[in-house]
Amino acid sequence: MSYRFVLLLTALCFISCQGPKQKTVVQEETGVSSVLPGQDVLTVDLDSIAYEKQMPLSAFFKDVRYIPLETTRESLLGRINQLCMQGDTIFVLDGVMARSVLMFRKDGSYIGMVGSRGEGPSEYVAPTDCGIAGNLFYIFDSRKQCILYYGLPDMKFSHAVTLKQQQNARSRYIGIDANRIYADVYFPGTSPSYLIQELDSAAQVVNKWISKDAYNRGYHSDTYFTGESFFSKTSVGIRFKHLASDSVLAIGKNGIYPYLSFSYRDRPTSAAVKEHAERSGEKDILKSLTRLGGVHNIQHYTEGERFILFFFSRGNYLNHFIYDKKTQECRVGIFLHDKVSPKLMDQSVVPIPVWEDDENVYFYIHPMEVSRFVVMLKSGEIACQPDDKAALSRLDEETNPVLICYRK
Numbered sequence: 379m380s381y382r383f384v385l386l387l388t389a390l391c392f393i394s395c396q397g398p399k400q401k402t403v404v405q406e407e408t409g410v411s412s413v414l415p416g417q418d419v420l421t422v423d424l425d426s427i428a429y430e431k432q433m434p435l436s437a438f439f440k441d442v443r444y445i446p447l448e449t450t451r452e453s454l455l456g457r458i459n460q461l462c463m464q465g466d467t468i469f470v471l472d473g474v475m476a477r478s479v480l481m482f483r484k485d486g487s488y489i490g491m492v493g494s495r496g497e498g499p500s501e502y503v504a505p506t507d508c509g510i511a512g513n514l515f516y517i518f519d520s521r522k523q524c525i526l527y528y529g530l531p532d533m534k535f536s537h538a539v540t541l542k543q544q545q546n547a548r549s550r551y552i553g554i555d556a557n558r559i560y561a562d563v564y565f566p567g568t569s570p571s572y573l574i575q576e577l578d579s580a581a582q583v584v585n586k587w588i589s590k591d592a593y594n595r596g597y598h599s600d601t602y603f604t605g606e607s608f609f610s611k612t613s614v615g616i617r618f619k620h621l622a623s624d625s626v627l628a629i630g631k632n633g634i635y636p637y638l639s640f641s642y643r644d645r646p647t648s649a650a651v652k653e654h655a656e657r658s659g660e661k662d663i664l665k666s667l668t669r670l671g672g673v674h675n676i677q678h679y680t681e682g683e684r685f686i687l688f689f690f691s692r693g694n695y696l697n698h699f700i701y702d703k704k705t706q707e708c709r710v711g712i713f714l715h716d717k718v719s720p721k722l723m724d725q726s727v728v729p730i731p732v733w734e735d736d737e738n739v740y741f742y743i744h745p746m747e748v749s750r751f752v753v754m755l756k757s758g759e760i761a762c763q764p765d766d767k768a769a770l771s772r773l774d775e776e777t778n779p780v781l782i783c784y785r786k
Contacts, residue, residue: 410572410586413627414635420701422708424642424673424692433698433711435729438685439739439784444766445486447778453480453488455778458742460508461732462611464530468781469515471508479508479517481533486769486781492517492533493526500535502526509611511554520550525559525581539581549575553609553616556631560587560616562608574618574634587634612681613734622664624673624690638686646670668693682734684786689730727751729782741782749775 435442447455447470456475461468467489468482481489492508492515494501504521514527514536523543527536541549541561549561559577576585609629610617616629617637624645628637646667654666667674668691675691686701701708714729727750729741743751752773754760762770773780 410589411633413588414633419636420638420686422638422640422699422710424640424710427708427710429697430709430711432713432715433700433709435700435714435784437709438700438702439786441763441785443783443785444762444770445484445781445783446769446773447482447486447781448488449776449778450488452491453482453778455480455745457745458732458779459506461740461742462508462510463733463735463740464510464515467531469508469510471505471517473504473506477505478502479505492528493535499538500526507551507609509552509554516554518549518552520548523549525552525554539579541577541581543575543583547575551608553611553618553629555616555629558631560609560618560629573620610679610681612679614681614683617679617681619676619679622667622672622674623676626676626679640673640690642673642692644671646672678730678732680731680734680739682739683736685734685739687731687739727754732781737786739784739786741784743780743782745779748773748777748779751780752777 447453447468454476455470455472457472458470459473460471463469463484466484468484469479469492470482471479478495479492481492483489495503497503502517502519502522502524504519505517506520507518509516510530511527513530515530515533516528517526518524519526523541524538525541526538528534529536541559543549543563546565547563548566549563552559552561554560557579559579559581561575561577563572563575572586572589574587575583576587578584608619610619618627618629618634619625625639626637627634651663651666651670651672654660654670655663658666658669660666664674671693673690673692675689677689679686679688681687684703686699686703688699690697690699695712698711698714699708727743727747730744731739731741733740751760752775755762755770755773770780
């Protein structure tokens with residue numbers, strides 16, 4: 379079943395619409411700029427949309443190809459924390475095992491590592507984010523609180539910039555757009571009063587965004603360390619989300635504004651969630667939000683010129699979301715399947731959306747699910763094109779993740 383978005387010309391209910399469309403100051407937090415009034419907000423009415431148990435990807439895409447990422451001692455991946463593409467190069471950040479950014483070609487062959495690990499001024503220790511900013515590729519080292527830049531396409535080290543933040547402030551994720559750096563912020567041992575800081579090209583703080591009490595109903599201090607605030611660097615701009623939020627914000631040259639929101643009856647308020655947590659003795663307030671049926675955990679957000687794709691949780695259920703900007707068709711399903719896989723792709727093997735370019739949308743199989751994918755492949759449950767069979771036949775349980783390329 380399909381559903382068409384409703385365009386709203388008002389801000390979301392929890393964001394002030396007062397005043398002209400320019401930066402204003404929230405009353406309760408002097409010095410923190412509020413988000414801009416909403417313009418065309420994409421709003422999904424979850425009370426009207428029909429949930430599908432089996433949502434076919436073939437309804438959106440023509441065909442599918444599989445790209446196994448080459449597995450060598452130097453290219454072994456434990457996680458895919460971030461992935462982006464430039465031309466024929468795939469950049470993969472693994473902050474768990476490899477603790478570096480590795481490069482692959484679009485045929486899956488391994489190219490090499492971006493930069494090098496170490497304590498030197500041109501090296502990184504704890505990479506937690508990466509992306510593309512114009513003709514530069516960047517890696518953010520959360521331990522050093524430093525951004526390292528590399529030239530494209532030669533990948534030679536260019537320069538490094540250390541964040542000049544308030545004392546004790548730390549960041550883990552960043553997004554760069556038009557010479558502006560946007561970073562999450564937290565203060566170890568204390569509750570942060572705002573969620574995003576804006577820095578200039580020299581990494582000097584020039585603005586603070588979103589009071590935690592004005593945005594996200596004050597959940598931030600209770601949920602930050604369970605899922606954090608984070609950015610999605612899409613091919614069409616930067617998006618900001620928070621674990622306990624039921625919305626997505628866009629970051630542009632004129633400021634931060636609401637972009638996509640879910641509407642539904644019985645939306646839990648901050649007071650209701652905290653009351654439930656106190657009554658039930660829950661230490662994790664997110665569990666109370668889950669038990670009250672709230673929408674949260676918008677993850678794996680991917681957006682390009684054509685599609686918006688992500689997962690979200692409502693209550694205890696994980697849902698898959700796809701929106702086609704061209705047709706304005708929106709679908710929500712519990713399971714994904716398609717014409718190349720006659721058996722339902724259940725929760726043990728979930729294709730995760732990760733990137734969109736002019737011709738394709740890319741998903742990947744999580745490293746922890748590769749073994750199940752290999753079993754399904756060898757038992758004939760997953761069909762593939764002849765050109766892919768030879769590469770897929772060499773897969774085993776210890777191989778790198780597999781990219782899935784869906785053609786528009």
